[in-house]
Amino acid sequence: MRLSIRLAALAAALLSATSALAAPSGDRLEKVVILSRHGVRAAMSTPERLGEASARPWPRFDVPPGHLTVRGGRMVTLMGDYYRQLYAAEGLLKAGDCGAAYYWANVTQRTIATGEAYAKGLIPTCANTVHTVGEGKDDPMFEPVKAGVVSPDKALAKAAVAGRAGGDLTAWSASHRQEVEQLDAFLMQCGKGPCPPAPGKRRALDAKPGFVDGEDLVSLSGPEAFASGVTESLLMAWADGGDFAGLGWKGVDEDALTRTFFLHQAEFDLRLRTPYVAQALAGNITGRILDSLDGGSAPIGPSDAKVVVIAGHDGTLATVGGLLRLEWTLPGYQPNQIQPGAALVFERWLRADGVRVIRTRFTGQSLSQLRAATPLTLAAPPWLPRCSSLAAAPPRPPSTVRSRACAR
Secondary structure, three states: OOOOOOHHHOOOOEOOOOHHHHOOOOOEEEEEEEEEEOOOEOOOOOHHHHHOOOOOOOOOOOOOOOOEOHHHHHHHHHHHHHHHHHHHHOOOOOOOOOOOEEEEEOOOHHHHHHHHHHHHHHOOOOOOOEEOOOOOOOOOOOOOOOOOOOOOOHHHHHHHHHHHOOOOHHHHHHOOHHHHHHHHHHHHOOOOOOOOOOOOOOOHHHOOOEEOOOOOOOOEEOHHHHHHHHHHHHHHHHHOOOOOHHHOOOOOOHHHHHHHHHHHHHHHHHHHOOHHHHHHHHHHHHHHHHHHHHOOOOOOOOOOOOEEEEEEOHHHHHHHHHHHOOOOOOOOOOOOOOOOOOEEEEEEEEOOOOOEEEEEEEEOOOHHHHHHOOOOOOOOOOOOHHHOOOOOOOOEOHHHHOOOOOOO
């Protein structure tokens, strides 16, 4: 089944991490759905493979490639503890209420471990189960195409992506030449890119833009796709406390990292937030989230759960954000970037006038908070809204947020 969502009706407010505490007097929080990316994981490639793309060796992780790190688990638990403080203050969560929270995760180790880490912080006195569809299966919420619940037209998806790039991926990529050279200088550790030839090294400068055939709905090649994997590994190693300076790296700081994220976000935006692609990949999970909020036919977990935590991937949040036309900017990151442990949070409120509304916000730890594994409190939340540029619009009643789900 493919879900049809009337996107023009969703003008949900993007609220600050502390704005729920400043809700109008008499408003009551009824339910929360937290759609989170997994926490800090090991790079998907080995340090040796990553070293082929840089002049200096890479920090090593304490777990196999792609797994949630020990430190990453601790930081997710800090996020869970923050949500506990936030929603206990609103009267939604009470100590010892083990049925108040429900956890669902995709089938990877890092997402299941992320759900478990959330549970330790959100309701620490309870032994909560993290639910999944089971190892070796494709979850329709996260992989609707592979699970066979949607059958998008791959040719149309490519055409939609190409259209957003002006019909010419080569020209689109060429417009990022300055950022490609900056990344080359960072990875090859020269003063200014493009750096001198480096035999045996893989470089963004050499990657050719285009489409790549594969099992994904749309896959891209080129400097942006090359940079996407490498800079995500930079982010994970930084957040995990990796000692870049001890390995001979120079100039690795928050400002430099923020600049390197540009190409990754350009690739993510084009490949995943294009409307046709976002509709195909996120229609199912978005419909389930809305069912959970407004009493629809296919909620995630029991209807009386106060908080539903969904542990997914950055692509999950990117496609949902693209589908719902949600935009966010956090200090230290590129627009719409999704750091480990970040989440789209959907809150259902009963206003004092008797109208139910859905309020939406994006929450995540700053680069400094990740690097230092900073404890989070209501006074020191995951991010400071005064530093962010937010799209804001009035919250909307659930009945105007969605249309009926229908098969196509």
